[in-house]
Amino acid sequence: DTAVSQTPKYLVTQMGNDKSIKCEQNLGHDTMYWYKQDSKKFLKIMFSYNNKELIINETVPNRFSPKSPDKAHLNLHINSLELGDSAVYFCASSQDAGFRGEQYFGPGTRLTVT
Amino acid sequence: AQRVTQPEKLLSVFKGAPVELKCNYSYSGSPELFWYVQYSRQRLQLLLRHISRESIKGFTADLNKGETSFHLKKPFAQEEDSAMYYCALMTGGFKTIFGAGTRLFVKA
Numbered sequence: 001d002t003a004v005s006q007t008p009k010y011l012v013t014q015m016g017n018d019k020s021i022k023c024e025q026n027l028g029h030d031t032m033y034w035y036k037q038d039s040k041k042f043l044k045i046m047f048s049y050n051n052k053e054l055i056i057n058e059t060v061p062n063r064f065s066p067k068s069p070d071k072a073h074l075n076l077h078i079n080s081l082e083l084g085d086s087a088v089y090f091c092a093s094s095q096d097a098g099f100r101g102e103q104y105f106g107p108g109t110r111l112t113v114t
Numbered sequence: 115a116q117r118v119t120q121p122e123k124l125l126s127v128f129k130g131a132p133v134e135l136k137c138n139y140s141y142s143g144s145p146e147l148f149w150y151v152q153y154s155r156q157r158l159q160l161l162l163r164h165i166s167r168e169s170i171k172g173f174t175a176d177l178n179k180g181e182t183s184f185h186l187k188k189p190f191a192q193e194e195d196s197a198m199y200y201c202a203l204m205t206g207g208f209k210t211i212f213g214a215g216t217r218l219f220v221k222a
Contacts, residue, residue, distance in 0.1 A: 004157075033210075035212075040214070041198060041214070041215045041217075042212075042214050042215065043158075043200060043212040043215065044212070045209060045210060045211070045212075048209065056209055090157075090158065092158075101204065102148070102160045102163070103150075103160070103210065104159075105157045105158040105159065106157060107157045108157065
């Protein structure tokens with residue numbers, strides 16, 4: 001069974017469109033994350049949710065809005081897509097909210113904005 | 115400022131040679147450090163954490179608070195070690211800061 005899954009794996013869309021990426025974890029973890037990996041493979045945290053509550057919101061444009069309907073899901077909605085949004089987006093989850101919390105990553109969603 | 119620095123973007127070694135991937139951190143508190151690895155076409159996964167003081171797949175990493183380093187080492191590199199390696203710093207709360215990553219290429 002896949003621990004952390006994301007859909008879709010690939011997403012190609014035009015500038016100005018609105019799109020969503022879904023993430024689900026079946027590990028019973030309390031904390032979920034969204035990361036962005038740019039073309040240089042740099043991995044940067046965007047958001048973190050703990051028990052459906054937003055905990056971390058890095059300097060991410062307002063066009064990005066995470067939504068956590070329950071502890072097992074953390075979706076990412078992006079409005080008015082821009083070329084610079086092209087990247088691989090990783091979802092992750094962890095059991096412990098703080099220290100010692102190994103993170104389990106999803107396979108990533110490669111977003112290409114044309 | 116909280117920061118993780120991996121100075122090498124690419125590290126290329128021959129099979130059987132020792133390998134060291136460098137990681138330095140900046141954090142005023144007590145750090146929790148990890149190494150994550152991403153093999154080709156696979157998801158990012160934990161390799162080891164400093165608190166466990168373990169050896170995974172022949173890799174070890176020692177936290178040096180004086181030098182604020184957490185270098186990853188392996189005495190004899192294997193071809194299957196070729197991957198992207200990320201050093202990560204977990205600060206208080208829910209935040210993990212990743213380094214820029216080092217691509218290790220082990221040549222036959």
